[in-house]
Amino acid sequence: MxxxxxxxxxxxxxxxxxxxxxxxxxxxxxxxxxxxxxxxxxxxxxxxxxxxxxxxxxxxxxxxxxxxxxxxxxxxxxxxxxxxxxxxxxxxxxxxxxxxxxxxxxxxxxxxxxxxxxxxxxTKDYNKAITIVEKLIPFKADYREDLLSLYMTTQQFDKALDLINQLNDEIGKSEIRDNYKAQILQDAKYQGPEKANLIAQIKKNPKEESNYISLIFLYSESNQEEKAMEVAKQLEKEIPTSDWAQVSLFKFHLNNGEGDAAVKAMNQVLESKKIDGKIKHRILNEFLIFAIDKPQYDAALEKAIGYFSNDNTVEVPKELGKFYQNKKMWDKAARYYAIQLDNHPDDVEAAMLLLQAYTEKGDFSALATKADGLLELFPLQPQFYYYSGLAHNQRKEFKKAKDALEAGLEYLVGDTDLEINMNIQLGEAYNGLGDQKKKEQYFLKAEKLIQQQKKK
Structure with a gap:
């Protein structure tokens, strides 16, 4: 410091x-x-x-x-x-x-x-330094910033908070003072005076958005949600274009089951360049939980996901797919894995998850089409050969299944579970082709591998 x-x-x-x-x-x-x-x-x-x-x-x-x-x-x-x-x-x-x-x-x-x-x-004698800096301030007002740093170092947070508010009022805010204030307000005993200060600042300058935001945050932190909503509504009234007002109003609408109003607030927030990405992700997650059993909001959810298409920090469609997969809602899981692959065609994990979703929902036509397409892009991935063989077997296209599975075995290294499943599917393919000898050969290989696993 x-x-x-x-x-x-x-x-x-x-x-x-x-x-x-x-x-x-x-x-x-x-x-x-x-x-x-x-x-x-x-x-x-x-x-x-x-x-x-x-x-x-x-x-x-x-x-x-x-x-x-x-x-x-x-x-x-x-x-x-x-x-x-x-x-x-x-x-x-x-x-x-x-x-x-x-x-x-x-x-x-x-x-x-x-x-x-x-x-x-x-000599780190900061208390004595305070006395000297107080004498220096009449010579140059910039020394007040030094005094503030000394108050923080000596943990005189009440004096620091007063000085921060004074400096903010006289010369405007600064990042370092904002950080100091955030540190001080972690202690609840300083939140009361700061709320009073913010209320006074809002009355003095009702068009200053940042004071509303800070007051909403303090009320939310102290579980005074009704007061937070009052401030958010006041902000929306004074500054109708405020994106930050919609952050709080979104939560208010969700809690009251006002889905359409929540969607409107959410879209404004997601479109905003002022709102931090973490807040946007939180809002999307909250809306997802709200809309999970409400298919009338599927279109709104997909539109919301579109706002994150260029976000490299979190792959939102894939995370949504996993969310629905954990709920065993395979249709929706497959839909969002497909969106992820449209945005990121080289995402092997999303491809695997999509093929598994098609398998769980029994859509073997989609599984066959997707697995065969992926083999053209990733010819060295044995899992894709397995899903192709599985799909073609289910469609009674046994020759295609056999060819895919035998090709896949050539790329299989060190994955015993996959090897067992591929041998079982090869047995099914040869059974469909009427070759009982080959059928028994592959079923026996699978059984042998299962027994070896049990001994480990």
Whole structure:
């Protein structure tokens, strides 16, 4: 977490600044020659200090600065430079002491306070850093972001939340502040004040969509669904084009059995480019559960699936197929596996699932057509030969079944279950062809493999 902003200045500028102050120091009356000697000695030592600091000889820089301090003991620039060198030497107590002395001599110079802030950051003394940053804010309002980070680090979440809302109101929201707020609001004790803040913000600016969304989320998180719905309806009234209003209204319509209204809300959400994909998937899943025993919504469900055709994160048609397969609703499972293959013809898993769905529903005509077509695309997949043989056997096309199954055995490696089933189907094919000898041969092979499996 970045807790501070580090500011740099040109070393030469510092020299000029120092020289001006040095020349302005009130000195006791001296002879002209003494003044010249003192000024020359001071400048020589100071330039030497800058040179040594520039080549990272910080201890030598300190020696030169101490000579300067003997000549001008009340010069804040010298204390500041000593602080910087001691900070580089990681002698933090001395660094802080010298920055503090500089700030006492010149309270209007924010760089001296910044030096103290740097020490607190390095030593992780964040509570002391808060005190210093509060003094820096009058110099530059950007330090409020540093203060917010410090409040988060020290877990002063009530102060952090107040400051977040203040900054959001004055300069607009930011991603990091949104993340801070989300972290704070995980604790329910801060949700009440935030709800009040959001209600006030909505009254102040009823066309700001994000405040409604945040308030709906908080009400939903605290199981205040009725209030969440009220806010969603208010959002829809104030901003009729709001897609986010439909996210909440969709759930409201489902809970009330208002299927047509839910479909309308769902379609608006799925079309939206503002709504996150995870929310869209959740809405589709909720509608699927609602519509599973309502065939009048099949067309709406298929339209909804179409919105995910270019979504590579989740293969929605295949997942829907699996959902219906688990319910043993083979017609619908086959329909969605077919849609998946239309979108992704190289999806071998979806192809296997579709062939199994055709088998379970007893549609051997579709099974034969699909399996034979897949063999042209995937001639090395023995499972497709099996489904082709099975389908042709059921259609009493025994010659086609035999040819497919015998070809498939050539590609079979290490799948005993499939080998058993292919031998059984070959036995059925030869039985249909009237070759009893071959029939018994393949049935015996299958039986032998079954017995071998039992021994393992």
């Amino acid at each position: 970045e807790l501070r902003k580090i500011f740099f200045g040109l070393a030469f500028s510092g020299v000029i600044f120092m020289s001006d102050i040095a020349m302005a120091q009130v000195q006791p009356p001296q002879e002209p020659d003494d003044i010249a000697l003192n000024t020359d000695a001071f400048q020589d030592s100071f330039y030497e200090a800058l040179k040594q600091k520039g080549i990272e000889n910080y201890d030598r820089a300190v020696i030169s600065l101490e000579k300067c301090l003997q000549l001008q003991p009340n010069n804040p620039v010298i204390f500041f430079e000593l602080g910087k060198n001691y900070l580089k030497l990681k002698q933090y107590a001395k660094a802080y002491e010298y920055f503090d002395k500089a700030a006492q001599l010149d309270p209007k110079n924010r760089w001296y306070l910044q030096g103290m802030y740097d020490v607190c950051y390095e």
